Amino acid sequence: MSEALLARHDAVLLDLDGTVYHGARVIPGAPEAVAEVRRAGVPVRFVTNNASKAPESVAEHLRSLGVAAEPGEVSTSSQAAAAVLAERLRAGSRVLVVGTGALAAEVEALGLAPVRKMADDVAAVVQGHSPDTTWADLAEACLAIRAGVLWVACNVDATLPTERGQLPGNGSMVAALRTATDAEPVVAGKPEAPLFTAAATAVRATSALVVGDRLDTDIAGASAAGLDALAVLSGVATPRTLLTAAEGLRPRYLAEHLSAVTGRAGELEIGPRPGWRIRAEGDTLRVTAVTESDGVGDRLDLLRAVCDAAWRHGTHRLVPEGDDARGALDDLGLT
Incomplete structure (x- = not known):
């Protein structure tokens, strides 16, 4: 085992x-x-x-759902962005913040000075999601970025999941500034x-x-x-x-x-599984269920096996051999 x-x-x-x-x-x-x-x-x-919420808010939400969590266990892209800024700027440097007060607080916590307006002494722009971001906020950032200051984006997620569906995320606002400045930000968050x-x-x-x-x-x-x-x-x-x-x-x-x-x-590891045989034949992967002491492998074992074969052989064209393989691939949506 x-x-x-x-x-x-x-x-x-x-x-x-x-x-x-x-x-x-x-x-x-x-x-x-x-x-x-x-x-x-x-x-x-x-x-x-998510750069719009402080760790305390994230932990509180988790606890409300029954997940034990403390603020010190939360890592946000705003914290990561502030750390990137602190590594590259002198203590006390002024950073133009496009985002929530939670993002500004992370910047200040690392010894930098958050501001909301462009000035000659602004050393960087940091940009995180906020539903309250306006054209005027983007205009201030545009002026600073075009002046050549460091630009750090908390993340570049194009959309943000909500109860109403996918809505514009920080990446959409970053894209607007990219278009206006021909510059690229340093990205602190995933990926x-x-x-x-x-x-x-x-x-x-x-x-x-x-x-x-x-x-x-x-x-x-x-x-x-x-x-x-x-x-x-x-x-x-x-x-x-x-x-x-x-x-x-x-x-x-x-x-x-x-x-x-x-x-x-x-x-849990992706790789060959005892319940399934995957045979490469040209640009095709032939999938067969193998009956052993434990019976036919389950659908996730099949997915682990076919992913392994597809990644190694450079093809994802699957051909089932037999009803068991066809049924399992149907369950996975891979036929």
Whole structure:
């Protein structure tokens, strides 16, 4: 029997929306899974690209859903952006903030001076999501960026999930300033490395595990930071997007939801599975169910096996051989 997944990793870095909750609804099993990680003595960090809320607010929301959380366990993209600024600027430097008061507070906490208007002594612009951002805010930032100051974006998420659906996110506002300035920001949040690196460093982890539902942010960010990732199917990722994922967007482990974090590493790892045989033939992968002592492998084992084969052989054209394989691929939406 393979070792426990938690025995391989000295911290768990959890994405929030799509992994722990969906807005105001907790994902079943998530509170219990977080509690099990804690009982195993493994530190937990809640890692979010949301730069509009302070860690206290994020922790309060988690607790309201039954997930034990303290503000010190929350890592936000606004914290990561402030850290990037502090590394590159002198103490006391003035930073033009486009975003919420929570972002301004993170900038100030690291010895910098947040301002809202362009001036000759502004050394940088930091941009995070705020529903109250106006054209006037973008105009001040545009002037500063065109003057050549450092520009740091908390994240470049094009959309923001809400109860009403996907709405414009910070990336949409960043795109407006890109168009107006022909400049590119330094990105602190996912999918870049600083946010995950800071979260791991905060708990002195050297082999942290990232758990997330988005390949283009969570898994890409883990890859950029040199960390292993567990992709869950409780949010954005689907069997199809996993099968066709490009290098850099491929997780090491795969599960239905966060509860699997307490499972066995070998059972969650993407790779060949005993219940399935995948045979490459030209640009085709032929899929066959194998009957062994434990019977036919389950659908997620099949997905782990076909992802492994597709990534190695550079093709995702699947041909089922037999009713069992056809039915399992149908369940995954891969036929």
